[in-house]
Amino acid sequence: MPRYYCPSCGRETEHVSVRRAAEVAQVTRRTMYNWIRSQWVHGVEHASGRRFICVESILKRIGEPQWDADERSSLAEK
Numbered sequence: 001m002p003r004y005y006c007p008s009c010g011r012e013t014e015h016v017s018v019r020r021a022a023e024v025a026q027v028t029r030r031t032m033y034n035w036i037r038s039q040w041v042h043g044v045e046h047a048s049g050r051r052f053i054c055v056e057s058i059l060k061r062i063g064e065p066q067w068d069a070d071e072r073s074s075l076a077e078k
C-alpha cells in the first residue's frame, strides 16, 4: 500500500484506492464516496484525479477490516 503524509492524522499513513477501501469496508464504491463526502473517512486526491483513502480513517470507521494476508502483515510492520 502506498504511504502518504496525511494532514488529518498529522503523519505518514498507509493509503488504499477507493475501490480497495470499499472492498475492505464491504460497502459499494458509491457508499465509500459518500463516506468521503461526509468526512467519515479521509484521504488525498492526486493531481491525476485518483483518490486514495487513509487506512487509519477506515480502521476508525469500521474497526477490524478484512485485509488480505499480505496487507495485514504490512500493517503489522508499523
Ligand SMILES: [Zn+2]
Residues within 6 Å of the ligand: 006, 007, 008, 009, 010, 013, 042, 054, 055, 056, 057
Ligand atoms: Zn489519516
